[in-house]
Amino acid sequence: GNTGQSVGGLYCNAQGKLELTNPTLSKTLCIKGTGEVKVKNTIGRNVPICRTDYPGTESETVPLDTQPGQEYELTCPDANKYYTWGDAATSAQYYINPAGSPVEDACRWNEAGSNMGNWAPVNLGVGKGPTGQTYISIFANKPTNPDGKLNFNLEIVGDVSGKCAYIDGEFYNNGVADPSGCTVLVTGTATYKIY
Template identity: 45%
Template sequence: MVTAGPYLLALAVFSACAAAQPHGKHARVHGRHARALKERDMVTELTTVWTTIQSTPTSYPLPTDYSPEVKDIKVDTPAPTRAPKKDDKKDDKKDDKKKDTSGSNTSNTSKGTDSGGGTDREFQDGAIPCSKFPSDYGAVPLTWHTKDGWSGLQYNGGNIDNDGVCKEGALCSYACPAGFSKAQWPSDQPASGESHGGLLCKNGFLTLTRPDCKYLCEPGAGGITVKNELSEVVSVCRTDYPGSENMVVPLQCAPGTEKVLTTPDADSPTAYKWKGGATSAQYYVNNAGVSVKEGCLWGKEGGEVGNWAPYIFGAGKKGGKIWISVSKNPNNSKPANYNVEIVGGVGGKKCECIKGVCQDGGAGCTVTVEPGEKAYYRLW
């Protein structure tokens, strides 16, 4: 059923006004963001789809030269910092192997598609040098984006992605495997509405910003996939949120494959909230034939990659139901080189974009997926 619900997805952001006030150049680049909306009723017509919004934003991208406030970063509980002993790494891996083979430590791998990538390993807080990317704990390095693979680096009121290294006092963000979201961000978020996320480099070592959560990646809701029926790769790029909000977190969909699309679970008590409101994931989806290295980045104005990619997907779980959407990116007026259809969901009615022309005059559509059900984005 093409429907809407009390949850703000990417569709709501682009078909109407977002719930966040624009900031600086961000407002000039993406002028569609405006004041918060009051709740609207849905018009249940195939060509007119409204979304009920309750002041909950998705991830809003920022230009690379924007400088969010990152001073005086605070962590809930002071994390211990110590120099690792020579035998720490060896002993730690031995313990983890025991947990993996016994199946006793499965609480962090019940969903998603991680295959032994370390998402089930408790992070060694304050023991890993800031110069070492924590891939042993599930984090996925983006070596084409920054020197050490970080998805975003926030420091002293600015973005230091160009430096590419996690230095003292910086928040160092990272990507997670398909099906998982970043689990680390400080609870003390800026009043400006921008977001902070990642590990903190403190006394030369990587420190958890949510010490009560011992993992770097946590599973989202399952059941949503992207099925590529094309003859070329399609790069689906999630915004790094909370954090620098770069659209760099990659999901590479090779021809003939079906990949899990990470769907944040806003019903989880550990889910990230923006000013008390639930959040979902936003994806910029490039034309077929564009690699993740070419497409999962900030694009140039008038281009067709990154924040100028032709399609935008939204995904999230709220109130026990999953809400997924597809819309045309208003930044890009050119037709896409393939079609998108959401298959599944309540009622099974059409929700599609044909060569970039989406329903509701281009605003797109939202589909509800009931608990236990599945749905997928068909790329054809």
């Protein structure tokens, strides 16, 4: 847009037909990720994970309602094939909601104190950069809800450069408490394990 926000998706043209707003990016509405990153729910309740619709409204409205015992692919955008903003590569951001939250309440703009949606306590960052390296992260939803807590733990496992985890409401970078969260390089495949 005129003030720097991302714009993407569909619009209705003068003939009343839907068109992609950026047909040079893709000929389809959805672009598949790299397939390198997954999430596995190993607890006894659902955990809603909400991706930011970027480009678009930039709200956390793309739902993934992870179910107990199930594994899912998380979209990991490839910067060389995905949306750029101001000539800069973009990645995916996910909002992690408390276990047991209804996905229809979690994956939308919410309100202070809800611990859901844009007020979810924890974010994930996922992306393959222009040089071909994939980085993924776990971090607090600052400044929106820096004191919020999840009712489960989360760690990154697989072919990664270090240990990155969220345990009992704290972030750990290679086993050391770090309030800023953690980021790891993925050298094969990686899974966010909910436990």
